[in-house]
Amino acid sequence: MAVTKEHVLAALEGVESPQGMPLARTGALSEVVAGDGKVFFSITVDAADVKAWEPVRKRAEEVVRALPGVRSALVALTAERKAGAPSARPPQGARPGPARGAPRGESIQGVPGVEAIIAVASGKGGVGKSTTAVNLALGLGALGLKVGILDADIYGPSLPKLLAIKERPQTIGGTRLKPIMRYGLTVMSIGFLIDEETPMIWRGPMVISALTQMLREVEWGTLDVMVVDMPPGTGDAQLTMAQQVPLKGAVIVSTPQDLALIDARRGVSMFKRVNVPVLGVVENMSYFLCPSCGTRSDIFGHGGARREAERLGVPFLGEVPLHMAIREKSDAGLPVVATEPDGPHAQIYRDIAGKVREQLKGVNAGRAAPKIVIEA
Numbered sequence: 141m142a143v144t145k146e147h148v149l150a151a152l153e154g155v156e157s158p159q160g161m162p163l164a165r166t167g168a169l170s171e172v173v174a175g176d177g178k179v180f181f182s183i184t185v186d187a188a189d190v191k192a193w194e195p196v197r198k199r200a201e202e203v204v205r206a207l208p209g210v211r212s213a214l215v216a217l218t219a220e221r222k223a224g225a226p227s228a229r230p231p232q233g234a235r236p237g238p239a240r241g242a243p244r245g246e247s248i249q250g251v252p253g254v255e256a257i258i259a260v261a262s263g264k265g266g267v268g269k270s271t272t273a274v275n276l277a278l279g280l281g282a283l284g285l286k287v288g289i290l291d292a293d294i295y296g297p298s299l300p301k302l303l304a305i306k307e308r309p310q311t312i313g314g315t316r317l318k319p320i321m322r323y324g325l326t327v328m329s330i331g332f333l334i335d336e337e338t339p340m341i342w343r344g345p346m347v348i349s350a351l352t353q354m355l356r357e358v359e360w361g362t363l364d365v366m367v368v369d370m371p372p373g374t375g376d377a378q379l380t381m382a383q384q385v386p387l388k389g390a391v392i393v394s395t396p397q398d399l400a401l402i403d404a405r406r407g408v409s410m411f412k413r414v415n416v417p418v419l420g421v422v423e424n425m426s427y428f429l430c431p432s433c434g435t436r437s438d439i440f441g442h443g444g445a446r447r448e449a450e451r452l453g454v455p456f457l458g459e460v461p462l463h464m465a466i467r468e469k470s471d472a473g474l475p476v477v478a479t480e481p482d483g484p485h486a487q488i489y490r491d492i493a494g495k496v497r498e499q500l501k502g503v504n505a506g507r508a509a510p511k512i513v514i515e516a
């Protein structure tokens with residue numbers, strides 16, 4: 141039997157707020173999204189009341205999970221500040237976001253067992269962020285680290301495709317999700333939880349809850365590094381995500397064109413605003429090596445990202461050429477670092493991974509984050 145919103149609301153009749161009012165009548169409930177055996181909604185409460193509401197959230201999740209036809213249920217608590225409370229959002233150019241979060245650094249909790257979480261981000265879509273994230277994760281794995289990868293790209297989750305994952309994660313004990321293992325990586329994707337048909341209007345407000353659950357209710361095990369493939373751009377959704385994930389650092393991917401570089405600068409600036417150290421910039425599609433004659437052409441004017449990194453005072457991590465093998469392998473779920481480990485591209489990604497590891501050591505040792513001199 142297909143589960144509907146009405147079934148969910150009926151089941152929630154039995155769930156009460158801490159004050160004893162049926163949850164559906166408290167005004168705290170978001171839109172309920174139900175379909176294909178999956179149910180999502182959030183409960184928005186005052187930040188100060190979160191503790192009291194957590195059992196309500198749990199109970200709501202339990203009753204929904206128990207409904208016939210429900211394969212997974214995701215219920216999140218979203219904290220709302222009281223009017224007049226000190227702003228949790230960064231001051232500059234900030235507008236009300238899709239979700240409100242705590243400022244970084246104070247209340248943001250790490251994920252138990254995970255040593256470092258790093259974001260791979262870009263100011264602009266389509267620059268090869270996901271391809272870089274996957275190959276960087278594999279490169280870190282090749283250095284002997286235990287690595288996980290989390291696909292947080294709400295606009296277009298890529299890991300199911302880039303890692304050829306068709307199966308759904310299983311639940312453990314009905315509550316926690318078991319990640320998928322691929323090429324030695326521990327993998328979780330928002331694509332496993334959100335259907336492509338799910339409308340964007342829903343994705344915005346729900347993303348933080350889905351993200352929190354992917355961080356905290358997945359059996360990540362012990363990891364040295366978790367690489368997070370972020371949604372492209374520097375809008376509110378991205379900023380909020382950068383605030384919500386306990387990041388040790390961020391890697392910015394850019395192509396060498398001027399326009400992409402402006403976006404990359406915004407990316408650097410966004411992480412600066414939320415006090416996440418920028419571990420460096422990768423120039424993707426940096427140059428073209430002709431597969432038949434070996435001639436190199438700098439079709440996009442190569443070197444721009446390196447210069448931009450220098451200008452911004454952040455490390456430059458490396459250049460990845462535009463190459464058919466990278467595209468074909470990547471899109472076929474056969475990332476080069478795993479499937480052509482002796483090839484030139486795998487070496488490039490491993491070098492980038494080595495630099496990222498060095499930068500992380502610097503962050504761990506408490507060295508000051510790279511100084512960023514330019515605002516977007």
Ligand SMILES: Nc1ncnc2c1ncn2[C@@H]1O[C@H](COP(=O)(O)OP(=O)(O)OP(=O)(O)O)[C@@H](O)[C@H]1O
Pocket residue numbers: 262264265266267268269270271272293296298372424425426460461462463464466467468470471
């Ligand atoms: N160095 C490269 N050489 C050739 N093709 C590449 C390279 N890097 C990425 N691509 C290809 O470019 C396309 C976009 O890459 P990818 O999906 O990694 O970008 P993205 O920044 O994550 O995009 P989105 O913003 O949509 O998430 C893919 O088809 C990918 O295979």
Ligand SMILES: [Mg+2]
Pocket residue numbers: 269270271293296298369
């Ligand atoms: Mg992507």
